[in-house]
Amino acid sequence: MINLEGVSKRYNKQSIALDDIHLNVEPGEFVSVVGQSGSGKTTLVKLIIAEERASSGKVAVGDWDITRIPDRHIPLLRRQIGVIFQDFKLLNKKTIYENVAFALQVSGESGSRIRTVIPRLLEIVGLPHKIHAYPHELSGGEQQRVAIARALVHRPKILVADEPTGNLDTINTQDIMEILKKINEFGTTVVLVTHNREIVNQLRKRVVTLDHGKLVSDEQIGKYRL
Amino acid sequence: MRSFFRAIKFAFQDIFRNISLSLMTVLILVLMLLSVNTLIIIKFFTSQATQSVKDQIDVSIFFAHTASDEEIDEVQSYIKSFPEVSNVEYFSKDQVLEDFKAKYSDNENIIASIEELDENPLGPTMIVKTRNPGDYNKLITALSVPEYQDIVVAKTFVDTELAIERIDNITTQVERFSVILTGLFGVIAFLIIFNTIRVAIYTQRIEITIKKLVGATNWFIRSPYIIESFIFTVFSVGITYFLMKFAAGLIDPYVAVVFKKEWLLTDYLTSNIIVLVGSQFLAVLLLTIFSSFLAMRRHLKA
Numbered sequence: 319m320i321n322l323e324g325v326s327k328r329y330n331k332q333s334i335a336l337d338d339i340h341l342n343v344e345p346g347e348f349v350s351v352v353g354q355s356g357s358g359k360t361t362l363v364k365l366i367i368a369e370e371r372a373s374s375g376k377v378a379v380g381d382w383d384i385t386r387i388p389d390r391h392i393p394l395l396r397r398q399i400g401v402i403f404q405d406f407k408l409l410n411k412k413t414i415y416e417n418v419a420f421a422l423q424v425s426g427e428s429g430s431r432i433r434t435v436i437p438r439l440l441e442i443v444g445l446p447h448k449i450h451a452y453p454h455e456l457s458g459g460e461q462q463r464v465a466i467a468r469a470l471v472h473r474p475k476i477l478v479a480d481e482p483t484g485n486l487d488t489i490n491t492q493d494i495m496e497i498l499k500k501i502n503e504f505g506t507t508v509v510l511v512t513h514n515r516e517i518v519n520q521l522r523k524r525v526v527t528l529d530h531g532k533l534v535s536d537e538q539i540g541k542y543r544l
Numbered sequence: 545m546r547s548f549f550r551a552i553k554f555a556f557q558d559i560f561r562n563i564s565l566s567l568m569t570v571l572i573l574v575l576m577l578l579s580v581n582t583l584i585i586i587k588f589f590t591s592q593a594t595q596s597v598k599d600q601i602d603v604s605i606f607f608a609h610t611a612s613d614e615e616i617d618e619v620q621s622y623i624k625s626f627p628e629v630s631n632v633e634y635f636s637k638d639q640v641l642e643d644f645k646a647k648y649s650d651n652e653n654i655i656a657s658i659e660e661l662d663e664n665p666l667g668p669t670m671i672v673k674t675r676n677p678g679d680y681n682k683l684i685t686a687l688s689v690p691e692y693q694d695i696v697v698a699k700t701f702v703d704t705e706l707a708i709e710r711i712d713n714i715t716t717q718v719e720r721f722s723v724i725l726t727g728l729f730g731v732i733a734f735l736i737i738f739n740t741i742r743v744a745i746y747t748q749r750i751e752i753t754i755k756k757l758v759g760a761t762n763w764f765i766r767s768p769y770i771i772e773s774f775i776f777t778v779f780s781v782g783i784t785y786f787l788m789k790f791a792a793g794l795i796d797p798y799v800a801v802v803f804k805k806e807w808l809l810t811d812y813l814t815s816n817i818i819v820l821v822g823s824q825f826l827a828v829l830l831l832t833i834f835s836s837f838l839a840m841r842r843h844l845k846a
Contacts, residue, residue: 367757390761397759407754411561423550468758542730 319345319476319507320366323473325375327531334350335361335422337531343509345475348502350518351511352542359511363480366509367401368392380475397425398438400506404481406461408453414440414464416448421471424429425531439467459490465541466497476507491517515542551767558748558768559775564791565744566776572740573780573832574787575732577824581788583729584820586804587722592803595713601711602673603680605687606698609637615695616668619687623672626686633671640666667697675710698765705721734831741835745769745843752843769840773832781825789813 320343327336336358343349353359364370365377377384382395389535408417412523418439419432427435440446443463445456452459462482469477479498495517502508512518518525518541525540526533535543559566606622616634624632635643640698641664648654649787674680684699745752755765792809800806813820 369757393759393761393764395759396757401757407757409751409754411558411751419761420755421758424755424758424764426546428546472759474710 319347319380320345320509321376322362322365322376323376324375325365325372327358327365327370328373334531336372336528339533341526341533341536343507345507346502346505348508349510349520349524350521350523350540351509351526351528352513352518353357354513354522356530357528357529358531359513360480361531363401363478363509363511366476366478367399367454368395378537388498391451393424396484397421397472398476400472400474400477402462402465402468402477402479402482404484406458406485408461408464408467408468410453413450413452414445414456417464418468418471420466425472431541435471436467439471440464442470443467457490458485459487459493462486462490462494470501472490474506476509477501478509478511479514480511482510483512483517495521505511511536518542547764547767549723551764551799552771554768554773555790557615557776558772562744562747567771569740569744569776570779570783572736573776573828574783576736577780577784577828578787580729580733580824581784581820583722583725587726587787588809589724589799590718592719593806594711596803597711598677599673600681601680602671602700603683604700605672605696606670607667608697609663609665609669611695617669619692619695620670623670623683623687626674626679626683627683628674629672630674630675631673635669635671637664637666638669642667677709702800725751737828737831738835738838741773741832742839742842745836745839749843752840756844765844766837766840769836770833773836776827777825777829777832781821781828784824785813785821 320341322339322341325336325341326334328334339358339362350363351359352490361370365384366379368387372385375385379395379399382391384395387395394398409420412420415436418436422432422435437446437449440449443466445460445463445467448456448460448464453464456464462485465482477498482498483494485536486494491514498508498510515536522539524536524538524544527535527540527543605619619635620632621627621752641658645655645658650703672683674683687696687699752765789810792813796807796809799808
């Protein structure tokens, strides 16, 4: 599903974000990528969603060779990968409904389909009553659930979560993790980037550890060891 | 087509949800257009003033009272053959005498002296106007030939030469100054519009990045901004024209005192509406679209 072969990312001679990474994620897997700040976790996410290009090596997502992807195909790739971020990245001037709908509008979905899908999705993430609210009227946990709804709107095969609980309290963190586990149970590959020891240890899933841009461990049922 | 209607919807949403920024953008565009229009009006007044001074300048050719009708006709035909000549007015001996008497009707001595003479001492006169003040010199030179020496006794060349030269100089200088000022205003207008749009785009840079991350194409992101540019242009040009017409209505009574023409400015704005509004609309639209393209380029790289 996701395959990295000898991937390196250098910003300059002194700054090496990723160094010769080999990583293969199978369909339906739940992989936690852990590491301290500056270990290269976010760079890895950026390479997967083509926000950055690898300096060397090959990044493949499904049938897409990201290292060679033309700029005009990047929007198509991003519609097939669900991404959630630590800072939620919601459009502040749009309502919750409009935020989720936007992800469908970009791909030219019809208004009638959008009107059917969005309320159902917001129900799944437990926010049917907030449909006309603006992001600033929601709590952090609620905003992250909206971001998850938006990420799922295209029924992606891969969901990449970059520090999704970084701005949340313990209760909201547990809620979000439950949602991610459910999404994975329905067959979606989940890549969770985090430095939250507790949630990684609770998951008892595959853990990939990065340190100073290098992949230092990859355990099928791993623990947070840093 | 669906994307186009969505772009229109997003454009209106953006305008109303950022209403203070939208109003500020239109206000700046209106102020900029008012400055440009003020320059256009100043240029119009200058050309009107220059033209009215030019209209008052002419060359009077005084013929000897002995000059025959054939000789005068020959000179008249010669003068009319110049393409630079726009008008020739002929006054016979008797007309000149009548005008003279009317002019000095309150001076008994002069009138008495004229009455004393047996015959009319004044010769016929011809008043010639040229298209440009600079052409008078050419005309005067052309008449200063030996064959007309006995027929033409005087030309008002000496009296008006300086005035003609000055008007010519002023006209040239004003035109040169207008070109420089128009260029300067053009640069200022471009910078104002560019920065206004850049600020408007900058406030939405995070939104643009997010839109890219959820799979929007560059065109899907750009199109609402292009439509917004169109809406801002329509409003700013419309408001500016309305304000200019309103101001013209207030100024015109004062202008009429100087130029002896009623509704001069209002008529100018009305008769040139297509050129004025059309050119300004096109310039502002292209400038706003160009500015938004340039300002967005950075944020669309994500």
